Amino acid sequence: MTTECTKTACPYCGVGCGVEVNQLGIVGDKKHPANQGSLCVKGSALAQSLDMPSRLLYPKYQGQEISWERATDLIADAYHQAIESRGPDSTAMYVSGQLLTEDYYLANKFMKGVVGSANIDTNSRLCMSSAVVAHNRAFGEDVVPVSYNDIDAADMIVICGANTAWTHPVLFRRIQQARERNPKLKMVVIDPRETVTAQQADLHLAIENDGDIALFNGLLKYLIEHEQLDHHFIAQHTEGSKQLFEHLVSEQYSLDSLSQHLSLSSEQLTTFFNWFATTKRAVTLFCQGVNQSQFGADKANAIINAHLATGKIGRAGSGPFSITGQPNAMGGREVGGLANQLAIHRGFDHQSIELISEFWQTDRLARKPGLKAIEMFEAVERGDIQVIWIMATNPVVSMPDNRFIQQALKKCPLVIVSDVTAESDIAQYADLLLPAAGWGEKQGMVTNSERMLTRQRQFQKPKGLAKPDWQAIAMVASKVSARLAMQDGFKFLTEAEVFGEYAAMTGLNKNSSLLLDLSEYAQISEQEYAAWQPVQWGGAHPFANGQFSFDDGKARFIVPSHSQASDKMQWWLNTGRQRDQWHTMTRTGHIAHLAATEAEPTVYLNSRSADCLNIKQGQLVSVSSSENNQSIVAKAEFDDGLSDKQLFMSMHWAGKYAQFNQVNAILSRKSDLHSGQPAFKSQPVELQAVRVNCYGMYLGDQFSHKDFIYHSFQTEERTGVWRFASRDWLDKSSASELGGTLCERQLVMDIEKGWLAIGYDNAGEQKIIRSLILISGQPITVTSADLARLIGAPLTFSRLLSVAAQQEKALLVCSCLRVNDQQIIRELESGDCTSVLQLKNKLKCGTNCGSCLPQIAALVDQHSQTVIVSK
């Protein structure tokens, strides 16, 4: 790591926090407008993320190391041959919102400008594409009309379908600070789950799954009936109100009907409606609970409709705010990385095709939209796509129905994968692997949720022969251009040159109604690029003058085509994120304190429902989908913030951590008609207890597993932790088969309901513990942290007793300082602490990154309520 100070950006979520790499390590950048120095739990662990296991160091073809020249020749030949023999659409690229703008721009230029196919899609299809459709339909351009500063100016914040406290923690902290400064600021959370975000709300609307359109239509009906519309704004700046308002006459949006349909009381509904009607400034944040639905685009438009109808847009403290997931999801949308966009916010109209062909000096430009992610992998499965290049995404985990995606890729003649690790699931499907430079080793631009462009800067050399993705694309694109006898448009020497060309291209929007225009940076010098300070394009409020991006300058109301919530009678699976993990765990699964909050694949359900099915806490259950006939096994945990029939699982479990129990195996491919975004959050499923006679946990270096019905892996400090289960009882004689043989000696003892094997080595006078096996007939509730501490420690009688006595079932709250809920509850119950501040002082919880503060606050609230009730 450098001794100088490098300013860069966090590579995780779309908040886009500024980061400083200096002598102290990796810390928040106090001067960055997005975070002013704060980092969340993932951002605070960036230094540890640099030691990613199994770095991919060399290009590899069918398992053999090869040179970059050979690798790029092979790829160029494959694209060229496929283009010549079957046409451009027999090739594809599947890329990612974690690429930098320069990578993304060149990938798009290569596929659409050289290959001549728009078969380039991105994981933003799974993430932001419904919001993109909604913005295009309502505003005429994919523009987010708000800024983070609007949080401070708002009188009301609505968070719809987002667990911001966990997924955009630094933004959530800003909301909390705004509420502390302005106690009148109201926060409403709309989520079928009582999340940590919802626990902090003034009003939580636990709607039925997919009930959002009905709710926002109901809001509009209420606004009409209570004469709370901004008629001037509607008349001057919008189109389509008449059709929408006629639609809202329907009885289904009356309070009674909504209340029944959404399982909310009419008081809850009128409180929300009345607050929205009577507050001047409101921001509605939305994320995947809106986007990832079969009706995602309509949901987003229903939200935008409410803002347009009240003129709550384009001014301080107001607007619909689609928050982006990945660090450069926004940059990818700007360059045109989605298959149904051409480039720079333009589609496939005649004029755009002419302008862009001219700019790229190509007569091969793609003339029609390409295949969206799900369609793309279906085409791979049919054999219509002969070569696919997958970059910075792990679709064999993150796509829905991922066993289908795995089968499809097995059939594809050439799968090229660019990744930083050889351990990712997608790397296992590659015929040709390209080593990518990771965060800190590459540089470029990213755009965050509020359109702020920040530089990611390099502070380390790439490992092995790894290269930044843009260089790999440029090498291949030059070679394909040569084979097609085209001029080489990829002779870039630096990232600044690539960025300059992209910025120049946005200048094509100058004489149009489109707002995206960075052309003032077209001539950017190396020095200016190096010294770049965060820049927000479009200003704080892009539509402040009431002019939208349609030719007539007016925004459009959209009549949602569907407004029914899902069937209440059916068990349904909701999926999403945990606070401490990032996506498919390749960057965060190896960091012990981040791995500790959810230790194994877990399905949450409420205790009432569990009782009805006779499912006990910690027991293994199988969750299956009749839509694709797949099932997985996971541990059952209770969460009374879930409604009856609702299950929740995190999306993260992948690779060696999850084995076969990845949640996306049981998700079907159904998606939004307009956007193609999968409905990750509403899968009808069935749930069943699994018959298990033996639960096991192994701590040590290496685990030789048998054909267990379940096993998972967790990284702990100094050791690995494997959990497993089998139908048959494992007796003590199996101890040595499970990994104990690695130690010189083993001590096996009976404990309550099972046995414990301790593997140890003799080191002089001492016996040092090397491994532990715990076998029980009951689900094992011991947390791994305490056991892990014994590995490498001397074996003594008292230690043996402490192992045997491990009973406490605790939930980790502060992962940085490893403080669990039981410790906090003990302090509260003893009366030693009564506030978050006192708990911070005494236990130090929440004093590092602060991501757990909302949970600590919830425990304090729960405790004070218990005290009131018992009085």
Ligand SMILES: Nc1nc2c(c(=O)[nH]1)N[C@H]1C(S)=C(S)[C@@H](COP(=O)(O)OP(=O)(O)OC[C@H]3O[C@@H](n4cnc5c(=O)[nH]c(N)nc54)[C@H](O)[C@@H]3O)O[C@H]1N2
């Ligand atoms: N810790 C962490 N943070 C992340 C990420 C990560 O992997 N880990 N990933 C980043 C990325 S790429 C993204 S896209 C964002 C996602 O950020 P979020 O969207 O905030 O996160 P999710 O957990 O996917 O889902 C949000 C909520 O939608 C709710 N929901 C489900 N169905 C419905 C519904 O019908 N209506 C409503 N109103 N709500 C519903 C779920 O209960 C869930 O609480 O997070 C980003 N931040």
Ligand SMILES: Nc1nc2c(c(=O)[nH]1)N[C@H]1C(S)=C(S)[C@@H](COP(=O)(O)OP(=O)(O)OC[C@H]3O[C@@H](n4cnc5c(=O)[nH]c(N)nc54)[C@H](O)[C@@H]3O)O[C@H]1N2
């Ligand atoms: N069930 C369910 N599934 C979901 C979701 C959900 O809510 N529920 N959410 C969806 C959403 S919103 C998203 S964004 C996706 C995310 O899903 P993915 O994009 O598949 O997840 P990641 O783990 O981020 O994959 C990134 C890959 O790129 C590699 N990588 C990291 N940096 C670089 C780089 O600089 N260059 C290259 N070439 N490789 C790099 C990493 O090692 C990793 O293998 O998941 C989607 N899937």
Ligand code: SF4
């Ligand atoms: S909120 Fe956390 S993950 Fe998101 S950019 Fe900031 S530090 Fe990174």
Ligand SMILES: [Mo]
């Ligand atoms: Mo995402």
